[in-house]
Amino acid sequence: MAALKFLDLISTINNEEFHMYQWIFFLDAFTDIDDREENKTNEFDPLVPRCFGKPENFDRFEDKFESLGRVEKRKLVVDVQEVKTQNELKSKAIRLSEEILRLSEVRCEPDMENIRNLLERDFLSP
Numbered sequence: 639m640a641a642l643k644f645l646d647l648i649s650t651i652n653n654e655e656f657h658m659y660q661w662i663f664f665l666d667a668f669t670d671i672d673d674r675e676e677n678k679t680n681e682f683d684p685l686v687p688r689c690f691g692k693p694e695n696f697d698r699f700e701d702k703f704e705s706l707g708r709v710e711k712r713k714l715v716v717d718v719q720e721v722k723t724q725n726e727l728k729s730k731a732i733r734l735s736e737e738i739l740r741l742s743e744v745r746c747e748p749d750m751e752n753i754r755n756l757l758e759r760d761f762l763s764p
Contacts, residue, residue: 639721639730643760645686646716646734649741650748664738665692690731693739711749712741714756 645663648656663685687693715734721727 639716639727642686642727642731642734643714643716646714647753649738650712650714650753652712652746652748660738664735686731686735690728690735693732693736710741710744710746711752712746713749713752717756719760 649660649664661684665684665687715737716730718730721730
């Protein structure tokens with residue numbers, strides 16, 4: 639859970655060094671999800687989808703031109719302190735993968751209030 643939170647946070651704050659290498663962890667706009675064969679061993683599978691599963695029912699190009707020029711506020715996806723089951727963790731990981739994939743095609747800026755609240759709750763509250 640801590641690793642997912644870290645990946646969510648570092649992708650949210652638009653760290654350029656992370657964005658250069660986020661393909662190691664997540665699928666991105668250049669990955670052709672539909673044409674990938676499950677059994678190919680020479681294809682690189684990013685870490686999060688390999689461990690938790692690929693995003694389901696996700697059309698990357700939906701509303702592509704409607705969002706042109708608009709800047710979105712990027713909120714954290716992994717916003718809970720703990721999960722009780724493996725399925726909850728898997729659900730959060732897949733949701734984060736979907737959000738990273740969606741945001742690889744739109745402009746966004748971090749929602750600093752959302753980040754501040756999560757950091758205060760997770761690390762500064764007793």
